[in-house]
Amino acid sequence: MSVPGIDVPDARGRTGLDRAGRDLTGNPDVVVRDVHLLASSWNVLRRTTLARRRRDGAWLTEQRDTYDAGDAAALLLHDVERGTVLLSRQFRFAAYANGHPDGMLVEVAAGALDGESAEAVARREAEEELGVSVADVEHAFDAFMSPGAMTQRIHCFAAPYRPADRTSAGGGLADEGEDIEVVELPFSEALAMVDDGRIADAKTIMLLQWAALRGPFRG
Structure with missing residues (x-):
């Protein structure tokens, strides 16, 4: 099934909006596991699943919703x-x-x-x-x-x-x-x-x- 904003253009002609954050490498204590596109009617709402290493060395799995309105x-x-x-x-x-x-x-x-x-x-x-x-x-x-x-x-x-x-x-x-x-x-x-x-x-x-x-x- 085609999803606007992912594999077919959304209302603003965008695709691949679920890729944001997957290639981040600047912080070795954070690993992005998955990005789920929640909405993209104008700005973009994503839910990202990530693993984050605490200062005590333990790894946590977290989910963060981010709203991308552009700079x-x-x-x-x-x-x-x-x-x-x-x-x-x-x-x-x-x-x-x-x-x-x-x-x-x-x-x-x-x-x-x-x-x-x-x-x-x-x-x-x-x-x-x-x-x-x-x-x-x-x-x-x-x-x-x-x-x-x-x-x-x-x-x-x-x-x-x-x-x-x-x-x-x-x-x-x-x-x-x-x-x-x-x-x-x-x-x-x-x-x-x-x-x-x-x-x-x-x-x-x-x-x-x-x-x-x-x-x-x-x-």
């Missing part, structure tokens, strides 16, 4: 002269379902790589979501967002902007269902929103704190 890039736009950052506000159902009051999250511009370079995606998302064409882009750091269950790593960047760099109203791509509000904030207010929970998105919190500690707003 992504994020970009913090900052204007040091005016002391502002440019962010987005959009609805996130997963956050809404897990207790966020209305699911409307304030975030930096971000998007999936889908085969492009991280910097190219960061630039594109700034233009699509926030309507800004950026010139100089600085790599800040890379981070695994939820390594207990998600494979995703986000490549985080920062770039200066000026009012003259606003080339469109932004808002995202309507044909992809995006409905994004552009939010310009004083950097001090953005940090206060982290403190009181109004900004609760991890990549945004990390980039704002990087900007304060090591980036353009460092003391």
Whole structure:
């Protein structure tokens, strides 16, 4: 019987999705025994059976479910002269379902790589979501967002902007269902929103704190 995503293409044209992890050799204390594809309607959910050697030498057999949304890039736009950052506000159902009051999250511009370079995606998302064409882009750091269950790593960047760099109203791509509000904030207010929970998105919190500690707003 043919299975979409394994031996016949799934909705995104992918096959062999059950092969991920089978060839890993970087850790001699971990041996992947089997990979079972659970879902691949858009992102990929797998259940992997592995043997893992504990520090006391005993081997354990474990199962781990991993959600593969692909790597992504994020970009913090900052204007040091005016002391502002440019962010987005959009609805996130997963956050809404897990207790966020209305699911409307304030975030930096971000998007999936889908085969492009991280910097190219960061630039594109700034233009699509926030309507800004950026010139100089600085790599800040890379981070695994939820390594207990998600494979995703986000490549985080920062770039200066000026009012003259606003080339469109932004808002995202309507044909992809995006409905994004552009939010310009004083950097001090953005940090206060982290403190009181109004900004609760991890990549945004990390980039704002990087900007304060090591980036353009460092003391």
